[in-house]
Amino acid sequence: MSRRIALIPAAGHGSRFGSATPKQYLLLNGRPLLAHTLDVLCGCAGIDDVAVVISPGDEWFDGFAWPGRVQVLRVGGASRAESVANGLAALAADEDDWVLVHDAARCCLSPDALQRLLDDVGDDAIGGILAQPVADTVKQGKVGRIAATVPRDGLWLAQTPQMFRAGLLAEALQDAANPAITDEASAIELLGHAPRLVVGEAQNFKVTWPGDLALAGAILAARKGLQA
Ligand code: C5P
Numbered sequence: 001m002s003r004r005i006a007l008i009p010a011a012g013h014g015s016r017f018g019s020a021t022p023k024q025y026l027l028l029n030g031r032p033l034l035a036h037t038l039d040v041l042c043g044c045a046g047i048d049d050v051a052v053v054i055s056p057g058d059e060w061f062d063g064f065a066w067p068g069r070v071q072v073l074r075v076g077g078a079s080r081a082e083s084v085a086n087g088l089a090a091l092a093a094d095e096d097d098w099v100l101v102h103d104a105a106r107c108c109l110s111p112d113a114l115q116r117l118l119d120d121v122g123d124d125a126i127g128g129i130l131a132q133p134v135a136d137t138v139k140q141g142k143v144g145r146i147a148a149t150v151p152r153d154g155l156w157l158a159q160t161p162q163m164f165r166a167g168l169l170a171e172a173l174q175d176a177a178n179p180a181i182t183d184e185a186s187a188i189e190l191l192g193h194a195p196r197l198v199v200g201e202a203q204n205f206k207v208t209w210p211g212d213l214a215l216a217g218a219i220l221a222a223r224k225g226l227q228a
Contacts, residue, residue, distance in 0.1 A: 002096040003048040004118070006041040006161070009083040010034055010104035011055040011076020016208055023207055024104040025060040028217045032064050033207060036107040036220055042067040044111060046118045047100065053087035081181045085173040088166060095167030098127070101184050102161040105207045108219045109161070113201050117161055120198040127164035128196030129185050130204060131156040158183050159200040168193075 014023035024034040034052070041050050050069055054061050055076035075086040084101055093099060100117075102109065113130055121128040134155040140148040162184040164172075172187035181187045185195045207216050 002094065002098060002165075004046060004098045004100060005049045005051065005091060005093055005166070006044075006047050006100045006102060007084065007087050007091065008034075008037060008041070008050070008052045008102050008104050009076070009080050009087065010052050011058070011083040012080065012104075014105070018210060021060065023213075025064070026213060028107065028213060029221055032060075033107045033213075033216070034104050035064065035066060036216075037102065037104050037109070038067045038070055040109050040111060040114060041100075041102060042069055044114055044118075046115065051087060051091060052104070053083045053090075077176070079176065080183075081173060081176040081178075081187065084184065085170070085176040088170050088173065091166070093166035095165065097166045098163055099166050099169055100161040100163045101169075103206055106160055106204050107207060108203045108205065108216050110201060110203060110223070113204055114161065117163060117198050121163050121196055124196050126188065126193045126195050127162075127168070128198050129162040129183070130159040130200030131197050132159060132200045132202060132204075133157075156197055158185060159204050159206075162195075164188060164195070 010024045012022060017023040019026060025032045028036060041047055051071040051073055053073045053076050056074045073087050073090045075090050076083045077086050117130050134152045134157060138150040138152050139146045140150055164184055169184060172191050188195050203219055207213060
């Protein structure tokens with residue numbers, strides 16, 4: 001029976017966020033953002049193992065308390081793809097094990113969306129990702145002006161987790177330095193495969209800009225209130 005392993009790349013510096021402390025360690029309702037992300041994955045009965053990839057020079061991780069069953073891999077790389085590839089190599093997973101790569105910065109992933117991904121991907125031959133159909137009109141811009149309107153029909157915004165077999169993902173990430181690889185699915189697509197699209201949710205956004213932190217905090221607080 002193949003295992004399902006959650007792998008969370010958390011070795012970024014969050015340069016767009018503009019804070020000296022990497023965003024995954026910023027406090028959200030009293031706990032680091034990364035702890036909220038790990039809560040969802042650790043709380044899912046369908047996930048067997050949870051591993052987090054941090055930078056070898058990380059100065060923050062040891063200063064906090066983390067959910068119990070988290071394996072720490074200090075093998076982060078220069079890019080997200082390299083951090084994932086290094087983490088995958090350090091996991092020593094079986095070829096057929098499923099690996100669910102999830103951004104540390106997507107702390108508002110809901111248990112329902114995670115379960116939907118597990119159910120819909122099932123034993124798919126390729127694997128799949130959570131993604132959201134584009135709702136807004138999409139503009140292409142040049143020097144601050146609209147250059148074109150891009151038809152949004154069939155466009156999706158890729159989210160995480162992205163779920164693939166460990167063997168296929170390792171093969172796809174052999175060239176992790178390729179700038180065309182911006183998520184796991186893009187690496188799998190470069191091998192000629194078509195990953196499954198599973199409808200995600202707007203709340204599963206990636207905390208990227210300073211204003212995102214307050215929104216994430218409000219979503220998590222509201223969810224706790226509903227559960228209480
Ligand atoms: O920077 P961005 O928000 O796109 O990063 C997405 C995820 O990849 C974050 O969880 C970040 O910590 C991680 N990452 C990484 N190693 C890098 C760059 C980003 O693990 N070198």
